[in-house]
Amino acid sequence: MPIVVDIDVMPARREMSVGELSDRVGITPANLAVLKNGRAKAVRFATLAALCEVLKCQPGDLLRREAEDTAGE
Template identity: 55%
Template sequence: MSAMIKVNLDLLLVQRKMTLTELADEVGITLANLSILKRGKARAIRFSTLAAICKALNCEPGDLLELDKEAE
């Protein structure tokens, strides 16, 4: 159900040469929560969190989230 939306955090972090800890510090959310997001276990994401992550990674929400058509 929640696997329908894929979070491309791994890819973006590699491209930006950032670690998860650095991102967590910059965005201001806990590492545990960011880890939940990265592993695709999150059920929802707040607009404020999404905006903060996009700002930190200098990307668009569409770069971060992707519809996983195979999971259907």
């Protein structure tokens, strides 16, 4: 998938554990792990906004686009 969720970096900079982040955002640690491990197919804007508010960052700090592999085309 060309959109990658980088949730590891910002909590580490804020010295915040995954458990604390999930509590403050209001999602389960399991759902946070799905986002963190790149298995999510979608993220709600409300969840993204809550992550940004708690981590004091912008959506671009958590999401990035990677070029798709076009070798097979």
